[in-house]
Structures are given as C-alpha cells and as structure tokens.
Amino acid sequence: AQSVTQLDSQVPVFEEAPVELRCNYSSSVSVYLFWYVQYPNQGLQLLLKYLSGSTLVESINGFEAEFNKSQTSFHLRKPSVHISDTAEYFCAVSTDRGSTLGRLYFGRGTQLTVWP
C-alpha cells in the first residue's frame, strides 16, 4: 500500500513570507501526485497535480510543487503568502497499477496559518 507523510502538522508564517509544505511518499511504482486545499467548513479542492511531463507544476494562485522521484517528494512552495492562503493542505498519491487502482492516499494534512 502507498503511504504519504506530511512532515509538518502546523506551519505558521507571516504575510508575504515564503513557505514550503513538505510531502514524502512511499512507492516503488509510477505515481500521480496531488495537493488539495481545504478552507474552513468546506470540502477539499484540487490545488495542483503531477501526472506526467514537467516535474514542476504550478497553480493559478502562485503555489508550485516539484516532483522529485529520487527523493520521493512532492513539496509545495509559495514565494509570498497571503492571509487568504490560511487553510489546511493535503498531499495525496495514486498509482496506475496493483490491487488498489482508483484509490487516492492522503497525508494527514498541514495547517498553514498566515499572520498579518
């Protein structure tokens, strides 16, 4: 089975500071990687994803993540955060083979809090 580790449960930062949310996964097969964001009292929504091609993927609101196969990581970064980025962020992974086709494995989440 896959596993996803988000190394920080809480990340507090000041507005306009850079941030990195870390995500590592365990898998010996091809993977697809996702970051989801959850605002208070809402469902999860996709932030960005890596399926194939360029290992650097970007979201429309300035986040980016880089797929690093050798380090089995998919860290999320933003060079300058806003108050509105305060939310919980989940890393997730799926694979294209095996008995768990169609499943998405989530990390436990990282609460990003941006202070003024």
Next chain:
Amino acid sequence: NAGVTQTPKFRVLKTGQSMTLLCAQDMNHEYMYWYRQDPGMGLRLIHYSVGEGTTAKGEVPDGYNVSRLKKQNFLLGLESAAPSQTSVYFCASSYKASGSPSTDTQYFGPGTRLTVL
C-alpha cells in the same frame, strides 16, 4: 453543473440508530468515494466504487455499507450507529487519468457532519 452534492448536511443520531448518506454527482464520473475526516487523522477512505454496481473496501470499512446502483449516486449506510462514527463525511468522485486506470482529480462534496450520541 451542481458537481458533487451530499444529503444531509448535518445529522444527530442516537447510538444504535441507522441512517443513509446520499452522494450524487452530475459529471458522469466512473469513480466515487466515501471518506471520513477526524481531527489530526486526515482523510480516511471508507469505501469506494470504480463503476456502477461495484464497490470495494477502503481503510476503515467496519460499521458501514455502501451501494452504487446508479452511476451518479453512491450511498453510505450506517446500520447501527456508534459514538466512534461521529465525524465529518465527505463524498468524492473522479474520472480516470488519461491513458491510465488510476484516478485523476477527485471532486469533493461539501461534507456531512454526523454526531452520534
């Protein structure tokens, strides 16, 4: 499109009562999922379905049953509710990744907050 909808939004049950949560999607997605979210635990998969008439167990299936009689609906049943099932339940649906049987982006409903007394 309404996307993924969940009914009800809130519910309070007494121990031993039963209930069914309804999830509906209008995006013609093949895959559907039920998760529960508890503080500090992330999302845990209860059951999922990779097509109409098929279901499979996830990480925490005990105490729950599901049915997918129609492609657009996925029902989650609690036969005899327990306080440990107090949680927020999310339904999601997705299409297959291009050229792969794996899941692509999952679309989530707004959640059902269930309290079992």
